[in-house]
Amino acid sequence: MTDPHKYSFSFTTASLMINGMVQIAESKRNNSDFNYIEIFGNGKSATGKKYYAELNKRLKNLTSDEIDLLINGDLPTQKQICFLAVCKTYGFINDFTIEVLRNKLLVFDYEITDGDYLSFFRGKMQEHDELEGLTPQTENKVKSVIFKIYEQAGIIDSIKNRMIQPQFVDSKVLETIRKDNPNWLKIFLISDTDIKRL
Secondary structure, three states: OOOOOOOOOHHHHOOOOHHHHHHHHHHHHOOOOOOHHHHHHOOOHHHHHHHHHHHHHHHOOOOHHHHHHHHHOOHHHHHHHHHHHHHHHOHHHHHHHHHHHHHHHHOOOOEOOHHHHHHHHHHHHOOOHHHOOOOHHHHHHHHHHHHHHHHHHOOEOOOOOOEEOOOOOOHHHHHHHHHHOHHHHHHHOOOHHHHHHO
């Protein structure tokens, strides 16, 4: 079993990929075949397999009710459930979202700077040796994919501006995540006070 406290950077394989997540969830729910080579790999077996494995890993961290929302929800709901799956799977993104984005939003500071990212990255090096093992090329990829995921999930307005967007979470989504674990609501930048109120 992988160490839950060890950061994994395999999210660089795939950004949010909402459609792919929904398709895999539906095929699992219906026990139907899923042609990942065609859908993800453009006919390339290794590429298709890589995407499928990564998205499948994320889906495994969702509860049955969360998967229902992913399959049947509207696009904003699907984005939020895909983002939840990402944060449940990759500690680095989860920690950056809560410790940096959420804390900034709570003091009405909406812009994420390179400095914010860098000081978070360096701060985590003390407890995570795996960060020191990254090549400069992988470091750049990690950073660019994180901001791509944020943009696709609607957490920031764009990769260029990186302005944090306050989140509007549907009551059904709130309730489903609260039932799973209220702490996961922090990734939608909700304050502790508001989480307790729920």
